[in-house]
Amino acid sequence: MITCVGIGPGHLDLTTRQVINLIEKADVVAGFDAVLNIISPVISKSAQIVALTYRNQAKELDSVGDLHRQGKNCVVAFMGDIHFSGFQLLERVEKSCGHPVQTVPGISSAQILASRGRVCFDETSFITFHRRGDLEPFKMHLVQSLKLDRNAIVIPRPFDFMPEKIAAYLIESGTEGERNVEVWENLTMREAAWTGTLAQLAEGSENTSRFSDMCIILIRATTPFPSQIFTMSEVG
Ligand SMILES: C[S@@+](CC[C@H](N)C(=O)[O-])C[C@H]1O[C@@H](n2cnc3c(N)ncnc32)[C@H](O)[C@@H]1O
Secondary structure (H helix, E strand, O other), X not given: OEEEEEOEOOOHHHOOHHHHHHHHHOOEEEEEHHHHHHHHHHOOOOOEEEEEOOOOHHHHHHHHHHHHHOOOOEEEEEOEOOOOOOHHHHHHHHHHHOOOOEEEOXXXXXXXXXXXXXOOHHHEEEEEOOOOOOOHHHHHHHHHHHHOOOEEEEEOEOOOEOHHHHHHHHHHOOOOOOOXXXXXXXXXXXXXXXXXXXHHHHOOOOOOOOXXXXXXXXXXXXXXXXXXXXXXXHHO
């Protein structure tokens, strides 16, 4: 059996009990190093660990597919939730195993960011650039979402489309430079937040990014939606 699980945003307190149970019982646990490091305290000492890298993942996932066919209980662990910026990996797992697999959701970094930034999912678009292939359709989706004056939660692509470059692209595409932006790093772990305007974020976009690959961006709508005004005045 292969089960794909979302391990949550980083802190093990935010990994669901169901996912911890599945990892504890697994004969084989596969994932990228960043993910395996987080869940290492709950992996059984007897489990076989399959460390994925961007280069070896197809081959290593084929070996997980073989172990699954031999009757091993395999878990492939994903960062955050599988359903945000996880489907390319899920497709690779299903290709290796030859059929659809069971998935168990986790808490996404997007959910933590929405909570830190106090924005409502209903008024927010979710876009990831952390993918292989053509980014153009996703860039256009972001521009259109901002034109509709929605908030946007955006995952950059390490390291060629990082926050500064995304900001510069949006300004070139006509988005207001005075929009408020936050870039959060290592949510639920060693959190750090940068806040400013889109124009400030775009400064130095031709240089190496000041952010690590573990970052996520909140671009705010220019007008708070009625629900946000209501919530703010209630809190204040
Ligand atoms: C392949 S995407 C997977 C996203 C994941 N499925 C989720 O739901 O959060 C990996 C990227 O998500 C972002 N990310 C994941 N966890 C994060 C965290 N705790 N803090 C900040 N960004 C995070 C980073 O940009 C990271 O490079």
